[in-house]
Amino acid sequence: xxxxxxxxxxxxxxxxxxxxxxxxxxxxxxxxxxxxxxxxxxxxxxxxxxxxxxxxxxxxxxxxxxxxxxxxxxxxxxxxxxxxxxxxxxxxxxxxxxxxxxxxxxxxxxxxxxxxxxxxxxxxxxxxxxxxxxxxxxxxxxxxxxxxxxxxxxxxxxxxxxxxxxxxxxxxxxxxxxxxxxxxxxxxxxxxxxxxxxxxxxxxxxxxxxxxxxxxxxxxxxxxxxxxxxxxxxxxxxxxxxxxxxxxxxxxxxxxxxxxxxxxxxxxxxxxxxxxxxxxxxxxxxxxxxxxxxxxxxxxxxxxxxxxxxxxxxxxxxxxxxxxxxxxxxxxxxxxxxxxxxxxxxxxxxxxxxxxxxxxxxxxxxxxxxxxxxxxxxxxxxxxxxxxxxxxxxxxxxxxxxxxxxxxxxxxxxxxxxxxxxxxxxxxxxxxxxxxxxxxxxxxxxxxxxxxxxxxxxxxxxxxxxxxxxxxxxxxxxxxxxxxxxxxxxxxxxxxxxxx
Amino acid sequence: xxxxxxxxxxxxxxxxxxxxxxxxxxxxxxxxxxxxxxxxxxxxxxxxxxxxxxxxxxxxxxxxxxxxxxxxxxxxxxxxxxxxxxxxxxxxxxxxxxxxxxxxxxxxxxxxxxxxxxxxxxxxxxxxxxxxxxxxxxxxxxxxxxxxxxxxxxxxxxxxxxxxxxxxxxxxxxxxxxxxxxxxxxxxxxxxxxxxxxxxxxxxxxxxxxxxxxxxxxxxxxxxxxxxxxxxxxxxxxxxxxxxxxxxxxxxxxxxxxxxxxxxxxxxxxxxxxxxxxxxxxxxxxxxxxxxxx
Numbered sequence: 001x002x003x004x005x006x007x008x009x010x011x012x013x014x015x016x017x018x019x020x021x022x023x024x025x026x027x028x029x030x031x032x033x034x035x036x037x038x039x040x041x042x043x044x045x046x047x048x049x050x051x052x053x054x055x056x057x058x059x060x061x062x063x064x065x066x067x068x069x070x071x072x073x074x075x076x077x078x079x080x081x082x083x084x085x086x087x088x089x090x091x092x093x094x095x096x097x098x099x100x101x102x103x104x105x106x107x108x109x110x111x112x113x114x115x116x117x118x119x120x121x122x123x124x125x126x127x128x129x130x131x132x133x134x135x136x137x138x139x140x141x142x143x144x145x146x147x148x149x150x151x152x153x154x155x156x157x158x159x160x161x162x163x164x165x166x167x168x169x170x171x172x173x174x175x176x177x178x179x180x181x182x183x184x185x186x187x188x189x190x191x192x193x194x195x196x197x198x199x200x201x202x203x204x205x206x207x208x209x210x211x212x213x214x215x216x217x218x219x220x221x222x223x224x225x226x227x228x229x230x231x232x233x234x235x236x237x238x239x240x241x242x243x244x245x246x247x248x249x250x251x252x253x254x255x256x257x258x259x260x261x262x263x264x265x266x267x268x269x270x271x272x273x274x275x276x277x278x279x280x281x282x283x284x285x286x287x288x289x290x291x292x293x294x295x296x297x298x299x300x301x302x303x304x305x306x307x308x309x310x311x312x313x314x315x316x317x318x319x320x321x322x323x324x325x326x327x328x329x330x331x332x333x334x335x336x337x338x339x340x341x342x343x344x345x346x347x348x349x350x351x352x353x354x355x356x357x358x359x360x361x362x363x364x365x366x367x368x369x370x371x372x373x374x375x376x377x378x379x380x381x382x383x384x385x386x387x388x389x390x391x392x393x394x395x396x397x398x399x400x401x402x403x404x405x406x407x408x409x410x411x412x413x414x415x416x417x418x419x420x421x422x423x424x425x426x427x428x429x430x431x432x433x434x435x436x437x438x439x440x441x442x443x444x445x446x447x448x449x450x451x452x453x454x455x456x457x458x459x460x461x462x463x464x465x466x467x468x469x470x471x472x473x474x475x476x477x478x479x480x481x482x483x484x485x486x487x488x489x490x491x492x493x494x495x496x497x498x499x500x
Numbered sequence: 501x502x503x504x505x506x507x508x509x510x511x512x513x514x515x516x517x518x519x520x521x522x523x524x525x526x527x528x529x530x531x532x533x534x535x536x537x538x539x540x541x542x543x544x545x546x547x548x549x550x551x552x553x554x555x556x557x558x559x560x561x562x563x564x565x566x567x568x569x570x571x572x573x574x575x576x577x578x579x580x581x582x583x584x585x586x587x588x589x590x591x592x593x594x595x596x597x598x599x600x601x602x603x604x605x606x607x608x609x610x611x612x613x614x615x616x617x618x619x620x621x622x623x624x625x626x627x628x629x630x631x632x633x634x635x636x637x638x639x640x641x642x643x644x645x646x647x648x649x650x651x652x653x654x655x656x657x658x659x660x661x662x663x664x665x666x667x668x669x670x671x672x673x674x675x676x677x678x679x680x681x682x683x684x685x686x687x688x689x690x691x692x693x694x695x696x697x698x699x700x701x702x703x704x705x706x707x708x709x710x711x712x713x714x715x716x717x718x719x720x721x722x723x724x725x726x727x728x729x730x731x732x733x734x735x736x737x738x739x740x741x742x743x744x745x746x747x748x749x750x751x752x753x754x755x756x757x758x759x760x761x762x763x764x765x766x767x768x769x770x771x772x773x774x775x776x777x778x779x780x781x782x783x784x785x786x787x788x789x790x791x792x793x794x
Contacts (some may be wrong), residue, residue, distance in 0.1 A: 087544075119790070353635070360628055360635070362625070362784070367614075368621075370609075372605050374564075376618075377599070378601070379592055379618065379684070380791070381618070481648050484609060488611075488645075490649065490653065
């Protein structure tokens with residue numbers, strides 16, 4: 001009321017603020033009454049439901065207050081919004097910290113899950129931050145283009161920094177198995193999974209980021225690589241090192257196979273066909289049971305050896321294993337470290353290849369194709385070959401990653417190659433910033449560590465990803481670290497500054 | 501005005517010969533039995549009112565449409581090619597015909613210099629041994645790339661964009677984008693340059709600069725230029741030969757002087773009986789033309 005009164009004194013019209021808050025309250029009510037208000041519960045005798053209208057009421061109050069605060073900022077009343085949101089945040093924190101679940105005031109804790117409760121505090125702080133920005137800039141709203149420019153400067157800055165952050169990260173990755181805190185099986189395992197996603201992201205970046213072909217079935221190539229190794233090892237007894245190039249070749253062939261029918265398709269249509277392709281591969285693997293093992297997959301795929309030296313505690317008579325050859329005590333972590341380095345090397349090769357090819361005619365033609373296919377044809381660039389090479393090379397790296405996956409797990413089944421993997425890889429590429437190598441690393445680290453370390457919040461994981469994706473689409477549609485540097489310059493940077 | 505097929509001044513070698521070109525879209529006849537010749541080292545303009553089929557002729561020449569009927573022969577330094585039988589990208593790659601677009605089609609997210617390097621794709625692709633030599637960083641490729649940058653720099657100097665070479669192409673002002681598109685087409689090393697309304701949206705100073713640029717290209721590169729244009733100061737100022745289309749048919753063909761006086765052209769542009777509303781200079785031309793006929 002005090003806020004309102006102050007506002008009224010300045011001749012400020014409070015109606016639009018109330019209107020916005022009212023609309024937000026109505027929308028929240030419409031969304032939450034059904035989804036939050038009723039909860040099914042098993043009472044032993046049968047399924048029934050309980051109501052949670054308290055939580056619904058809280059949600060409506062919180063959302064409408066937040067909306068009102070944002071509307072106030074836009075109406076030039078940032079100070080009152082700041083004070084209000086800070087008061088709300090601190091009151092909320094106090095409640096969450098002091099009121100025990102058995103206290104009579106427990107009704108003040110609206111939601112049962114601590115994460116949801118704390119999210120409210122965070123949201124209030126974000127509103128406060130927004131108000132501070134508005135106060136400092138003396139502006140009520142930031143236009144879209146201003147924000148784009150600011151974010152692009154951030155992206156450009158990061159790309160500048162990337163020159164030494166990249167190598168630094170590589171050195172960190174090389175030293176990781178020997179660093180304190182990371183030198184245990186679990187952490188190295190997590191790092192290996194991160195690197196698999198980094199490699200898949202970099203591979204998909206060739207197709208999506210550079211050539212601009214939206215591929216929703218990338219998991220198919222991952223599956224082809226994994227099954228190539230699994231099947232060759234099972235039927236022909238080939239070792240990992242022979243199968244690795246073959247798996248890449250196989251995946252590239254499938255890339256071309258997919259590429260041919262979709263040459264004329266763009267955008268949404270291409271996405272649908274690639275999506276279908278991913279499913280076809282999975283369903284074939286599932287139903288071709290006498291060859292691929294069907295839903296059981298392929299068991300006991302041989303693990304890769306260290307250039308012929310297996311990682312076993314007791315090698316057969318007359319042969320040597322990794323630990324006897326190097327005179328080490330047998331430890332299962334040797335293999336885990338070896339696998340970690342293997343995927344690190346594979347990923348770094350992918351990265352080096354992409355960075356290099358971007359500066360070659362082929363890479364430039366991919367980017368030109370993404371920009372304007374008709375102009376490409378008018379310049380005599382063969383669009384068929386250019387697209388097919390993008391599909392083939394992107395698929396090849398997916399195939400390498402797949403055969404590594406099979407070797408690491410020692411087991412593959414169609415269950416591991418569902419659409420959700422394709423979606424995840426695409427998410428990593430899009431969130432990181434299309435065409436940004438460092439962005440892919442950042443997004444993979446965030447994604448995998450959330451999956452690994454937030455196991456307790458399994459139910460909320462997808463919620464966070466969804467929220468993150470929406471936030472990125474609103475504020476940074478190009479992706480977090482997207483900023484394109486020319487692949488070749490006429491003037492050096494210093495000259496360019498002098499010219500300006 | 502008989503057949504008009506050989507309306508090229510004697511002494512000029514025909515570079516592009518269009519014979520009986522027709523293009524139908526369902527029941528619509530966009531181009532109806534058009535024949536003309538564009539001479540080597542000449543500027544040939546195709547003019548006509550809106551919807552006369554000019555851009556359709558261009559799209560047939562550059563392989564974007566397959567003509568319903570007709571023979572399109574490009575006979576230049578690279579040999580003789582029947583354009584109507586070639587896939588779109590091969591026309592630019594092998595026959596050496598480069599084009600620009602009415603609504604500019606640059607690679608807007610790439611830099612100005614990159615636009616010009618992409619135009620030299622086929623040459624560089626061979627030099628990089630289809631990427632392998634490039635991946636290995638062999639000197640063959642590095643030298644080829646350096647030469648490509650030099651060629652790009654030459655054309656940047658020509659069109660006055662050297663200072664903006666590292667800009668994102670989409671950030672160039674409109675006139676700059678037009679000139680960059682011409683430079684990009686020239687970087688493919690064409691023997692015939694096709695320009696679709698290069699002066700559209702340019703101010704008078706910019707279009708006189710365009711005239712100078714096109715004349716310089718004609719004189720220094722000794723290639724043929726075919727242009728579609730509405731801006732008469734460009735058409736009349738630089739063309740050696742003009743072809744006039746109306747409703748898909750060729751109605752006139754000749755030197756600028758001849759075309760300017762052709763009653764069929766005047767009728768197509770101005771209608772039958774609107775002489776009273778003519779601008780004075782057109783009225784004067786018309787009077788001269790009629791005197792000549794009398």
